[in-house]
Structure formats: C-alpha cells, structure tokens
Amino acid sequence: xxxxxxxxxxxxGVGALGKDLACSIVFLYVMFYFTDIVGLDPVxxxxxxxxxxxxxxxxxxxxxxxxxxxxxxxxxxxxxxxGGTIINAIxxxxxFSNPNLDGxxxxxxxxxxxxxxxxxxxxxxxxxxxxxxxxSNNPEERNKIAVIPRIFASLAWFLMGTFGLQMxxxxxxxxxxxxxxxxxxxxxxxxxxxxxxSAVFVFCSLLxxxxxxxxxxxEDDDKKEKTTVKQALQIIKNNDQLMAFIGILLSFNLITxxxxxxxxxxxxxxxxxxxxxxxxxxxxxxxxxxxxxxxxIVASKISRTKLYAIACSLPIIGLSGLVATGIMMPxxxxxxxxxxxxxxxxxxxxxxxxxVMLADVVDYGEYKLHTRxxxxxxxxxxxxxxxxxxxxxxxxxxxxxxxGYVPNVDQTGATITGLRVLMGAVPAVLAILSFVLFAxxxxxxxxxxxxxxxxxxxxxxx
Numbered sequence: 001x002x003x004x005x006x007x008x009x010x011x012x013g014v015g016a017l018g019k020d021l022a023c024s025i026v027f028l029y030v031m032f033y034f035t036d037i038v039g040l041d042p043v044x045x046x047x048x049x050x051x052x053x054x055x056x057x058x059x060x061x062x063x064x065x066x067x068x069x070x071x072x073x074x075x076x077x078x079x080x081x082x083g084g085t086i087i088n089a090i091x092x093x094x095x096f097s098n099p100n101l102d103g104x105x106x107x108x109x110x111x112x113x114x115x116x117x118x119x120x121x122x123x124x125x126x127x128x129x130x131x132x133x134x135x136s137n138n139p140e141e142r143n144k145i146a147v148i149p150r151i152f153a154s155l156a157w158f159l160m161g162t163f164g165l166q167m168x169x170x171x172x173x174x175x176x177x178x179x180x181x182x183x184x185x186x187x188x189x190x191x192x193x194x195x196x197x198s199a200v201f202v203f204c205s206l207l208x209x210x211x212x213x214x215x216x217x218x219e220d221d222d223k224k225e226k227t228t229v230k231q232a233l234q235i236i237k238n239n240d241q242l243m244a245f246i247g248i249l250l251s252f253n254l255i256t257x258x259x260x261x262x263x264x265x266x267x268x269x270x271x272x273x274x275x276x277x278x279x280x281x282x283x284x285x286x287x288x289x290x291x292x293x294x295x296x297i298v299a300s301k302i303s304r305t306k307l308y309a310i311a312c313s314l315p316i317i318g319l320s321g322l323v324a325t326g327i328m329m330p331x332x333x334x335x336x337x338x339x340x341x342x343x344x345x346x347x348x349x350x351x352x353x354x355x356v357m358l359a360d361v362v363d364y365g366e367y368k369l370h371t372r373x374x375x376x377x378x379x380x381x382x383x384x385x386x387x388x389x390x391x392x393x394x395x396x397x398x399x400x401x402x403x404g405y406v407p408n409v410d411q412t413g414a415t416i417t418g419l420r421v422l423m424g425a426v427p428a429v430l431a432i433l434s435f436v437l438f439a440x441x442x443x444x445x446x447x448x449x450x451x452x453x454x455x456x457x458x459x460x461x462x
Contacts, residue, residue, distance in 0.1 A: 004136055004145060004215070011211035012135065013148030015081065015128055018204025020156035021197050022092055023125075026117060028160055029168075029190070033096065037187050040107055046397075048111040053390040056118040060386070063122050064379030065232045067130065075214040076375070077127035077134070084124025085205035089198035091117040096194035098187055122382060124205065130378035133359040134214040139453065143296045146355040151292045154348070158285040168193050232376045241364045242377060244441035245357055246384060251434040252350050253388035254395075255315050255427040259343070261396040262422045269411045270419040271326045276336050280322075284340035284347075291348015298349065299356070304445040305438070308353055312435040314346025316428045323424035354381075360444045367452045396422070 031049070034040045070076045095113045099106065132149075136142050168174070172189020174182060236242055267277040298307055322339040325332060358381055366372045403418025405411065411419075444452065 004141065008135070008212055009145055009148055011207045012131070012145070013152045014204050015152075015208030015212070016149035017152040017156050018201040019085070019121075019125060019128060020153040021160060022088060022201040023121065024157045024160035025092070025164065025194065025197050026095070026114075028157075029164060030095070030114065033190055034110060037183055037190065038106070038110060040110060044107055044111070048114055050390060050394075052115045052118050053386045055115065056122060056383075056386045058383075059119060060122050060126060060379045060383040061232060061236075061376070063126050064130075064373075064376040067127050067375035067379075068232075068373055074209075077131040077214065078209050078212075080127040081124050081131070081205055082209040084120060084122075084127070085202055088117065088120040088124060089201050091120045092194050092198050092201070093191075096190045098191065125382050126375055126379045128208070129355075129358075129381055130374040131212070131214065132355065132378070133362040133372070133374055135212070136215060137363075137453070137456075139449070140300065142359055143299050143352075143356055146359065147292050147295050147352050150348075150351045150355060151289055154285065154289045154292060154351075158282075158289065161281055161285060164193070167196075171196070232373075235365065235369065235371070235373050235376055236380070238369060239361065239365050239377070241361050241442065241444055242380065244437060244443075245354075245361055246380060247437040248357070248434055248442060249354050249381065250384050250388055251430045251437065252312070252354070253385055254392055255430045255434070256347055257388050257392035258395055258430070259315075259319060259423060259427050261392050262399075262419065265400065265405070266326070266419050266423045269405075270416045270423070271330045273330060276330075276333065279333055280336050280340045282340075283337040284344035287341040288344040288348040288351070291345045291350075292352050293348075295349055295352030299352070304353070307349065308438050309435055311346045311349040311353060312431040312438075314349070315343050316431050318343030318346065319424045319427050323420045326420070357442070357444070360449065363452065363456060364444055367456055395426075 031045060034045045067076065067080055070080065072079050091113065095110070095117050099109045101109055128149075132146060133142070135145055168186060168189035170189070171192040172185040172187070174185045174189060177185050263280065264277050267273060267280065298310075318339045318341070321342065322336065325335040325339060329335060358378060362372050362374050362377050365377060399418070399422050403415045403422075405415050405418075
C-alpha cells in the first residue's frame with residue numbers, strides 16, 4: 001500500500017488552487033464582464049454560454065479517450081496538465097483582453113474565446129483529477145489526498161468571490177471614476193487581473209508537474225491497446241458503479257448550482273436585502289473548506305452511508321432554515337450566516353466523498369473489467385459539473401418565467417413564494433434523490449470495498 005510524502009501531496013493539491021482561480025474568474029465574472037464592460041447583448045451571451053457548456057460536456061469524454069491513450073516518459077497525465085495549463089492561461093488573457101473590434105466582430109470574438117477557454121480548460125482539468133487514483137492504492141491515504149486539492153479549490157473560489165472585484169478595481173485604478181471612464185478602467189483591471197491569475201495558474205501547475213508523479217498503474221497498462229471512443233462509451237455503460245455515481249453527483253451538483261443561481265434573486269427580492277447575498281456566500285465558502293478539512297476524520301469514524309446521509313441532510317437543513325429566516329426575521333444576519341455554514345458544510349463533505357467515490361470507481365473498473373481508464377472515468381466528473389451548470393441555468397430561467405418574475409421591480413406574493421420554493425424545496429428534493437441513489441445503487445463500501453481491494457492486490461502480487 002503506497003503512502004505519499006508531504007511534498008507530493010501538496011504539490012498535487014496546489015495545482016487545484018491555480019486551476020480553480022483560472023476557472024472561478026470566468027464562472028463568477030465573465031457574464032458581468034461581457035454585458036456591463038464589453039456591452040454585449042445578454043441574450044447573445046446566454047446563448048453562447050449554454051451552447052459552450054453542452055459542447056464542453058460532450059468534448060470531455062473525447063478528451064478522456066485521448067488522455068487514456070497517452071504514453072510518455074512523464075506518464076499519462078502530467079504532460080497534459082502542463083500543456084493544457086499553458087494553452088488555457090493564454091486563452092484566459094485573450095478572453096479578458098480588448099480586441100478593438102466593433103459590432104458583430106466584437107461579439108463573435110468574445111463568443112469564440114469563451115468556447116476556446118472551455119475546451120482548453122478541459123485539456124488540463126481531466127488529467128488533473130484522473131491522476132488522483134494513481135497517487136496511492138491505500139484507501140485511508142487516498143481519503144487524505146483527495147481532500148487536499150478540494151480544499152485548495154474551495155480556497156480559490158472563496159478568494160475570487162471575496163476579493164476578485166477589489167483586485168480589478170485596484171489594478172485598473174478605478175477609484176471614484178464614473179460613467180464610461182469607470183467602464184474603461186474596469187476593462188483594464190480585468191485584463192491585468194487575468195494576466196496575474198494566468199501566471200499563478202502556470203506556476204501552480206508547474207509544481208504539480210515537477211513533484212507529483214503517478215504511483216499506481218493497472219496490471220497491463222503498458223501493454224493494452226489504445227481505447228477508441230466507441231470503447232469509451234462501452235466502458236461507461238458496463239461500469240455499473242460509474243452509472244450510479246453519475247446519478248449521485250449530478251443530483252447533488254444541481255443542489256449547489258441551482259441554489260447559487262437563485263440566491264441573488266432570493267436575497268434581493270424575497271428577503272429584500274441584497275447585501276445578505278455576500279454575507280451568505282462568505283460564510284458558506286468558509287464552511288465548505290471546513291467540511292473538506294473534517295472529511296478524512298469523519299470518514300475514518302463512521303460508515304460511508306452515514307457520512308453521505310449527513311452530507312445530504314445538511315443542505316436540506318441549511319436552505320430550509322434560510323427560507324424560514326427570510327420569512328420570520330429577514331434582517332437577522334447571524335441566522336443567514338449560520339444557515340450558509342450548515343448548507344456548505346454538507347457540500348464540503350460531499351465534495352470529499354465524491355472525489356473518493358470516483359477514485360474507487362476506477363478501482364472497480366479494474367476489478368470488474370480489468371481496465372482502469374482513469375481519464376475516461378474522471379472526465380465524467382467534469383462533464384457532470386457542466387451538465388449541472390447548463391441544467392440549473394435552464395431551471396432558473398424557466399422557473400423565474402413561470403413564477404412571473406419581472407426584473408428591478410417589487411415582486412408579487414406569488415413570485416416571492418416561487419423564489420422560496422426554488423431556493424428551499426427543489427434543492428431538498430434533489431438532496432433526497434442523491435442519497436437514495438447512493439444507498440440503493442452504490443455498492444463500493446463496507447465489506448465489498450475491502451474484498452475488492454484485496455483482490456486487486458492479489459492480482460498484482462501473482
């Protein structure tokens with residue numbers, strides 16, 4: 001059973017800090033940048049994002065096949081991590097640059113750069129997570145390793161959400177500027193900030209490339225034939241635990257993405273205090289990191305089923321409490337913070353659990369199908385996040401339309417009730433669904449998990 005040293009663990013983990021800083025600057029700010037700074041039509045922007053995310057979700061599987069067929073002296077994953085980082089860093093800089101184009105040419109430039117950013121991010125994101133199962137075959141060690149990049153990733157999102165716009169203002173010398181001068185200064189600030197983030201991104205990925213190396217390979221990895229796209233689809237279909245995981249993770253991801261999409265409308269209109277949104281995000285972001293930090297401890301004390309039950313219960317409690325607070329004491333910031341903490345504590349535990357589950361699914365593939373196919377399996381994780389993003393965006397848009405939402409006016413009682421349902425009731429149903437799928441269909445736990453690992457060790461020894 002392989003154990004990793006401090007340098008290997010944290011050089012792998014710090015890669016997530018860089019890549020999620022690169023991801024979060026786009027996910028958090030590109031819509032605002034396109035509409036308010038560049039001046040693009042919101043309908044055009046929304047259409048481009050919807051198309052790009054679905055294309056990315058499909059593209060991820062193909063990228064998994066390419067990586068799975070890679071053989072090099074640097075291993076299967078590290079060349080793609082470094083190469084993909086460099087290409088994506090360039091794409092980020094170009095995405096937040098001013099091309100000095102007008103009209104439709106300007107719109108097409110930014111639309112194309114957004115799609116290119118998503119495609120190039122896939123090149124490094126899939127091999128990064130695919131590398132995790134190869135770092136150790138010790139279940140307890142893997143639990144500890146899996147949490148480290150998730151903590152760094154959550155830290156990146158917290159830093160970007162809390163300080164991103166402040167950095168843009170500082171780097172662009174926005175100050176007290178108003179009107180078009182302020183917009184121009186913000187564009188400069190975004191451009192310079194993108195350069196800083198890209199440099200950090202490359203540095204972090206370089207550390208991962210140099211010091212985190214593959215330790216575990218399948219018994220016949222060097223001899224096996226290259227995987228085709230058709231075979232990749234068969235691998236996904238035949239791995240029943242991967243199919244179960246798809247349902248589990250998709251339903252939980254929808255909780256976080258749906259609540260994230262609705263929350264700004266909920267606080268502005270249902271609560272009547274838009275400032276509460278920042279308070280909720282700040283405390284929930286810290287709590288998610290805390291959930292990841294305590295995951296290895298909790299996982300070592302209780303069964304996986306109990307752990308995932310807790311992970312799914314906390315969002316129900318937190319979001320239901322948030323809705324109740326909005327009704328009974330909407331100005332109570334302490335209760336909003338507490339509800340955010342409860343909600344994202346469950347999310348942090350789920351992030352740790354899902355990372356370990358996916359690594360176990362790779363082992364299960366070797367156990368059942370005699371092939372690990374790490375890149376194909378881990379490409380599903382990236383694909384599911386993008387599917388969840390596209391689906392949640394659609395749900396928010398259709399949901400707002402159905403409840404009669406009209407922007408920038410006082411909402412009707414029916415609309416406010418609808419916002420409460422979207423914020424509390426729908427995520428609760430998804431949380432219950434995620435746990436039911438885990439309890440009923442995910443079997444890599446308990447004695448079966450122990451026996452599976454023992455069999456894999458026996459095969460390698462014989």
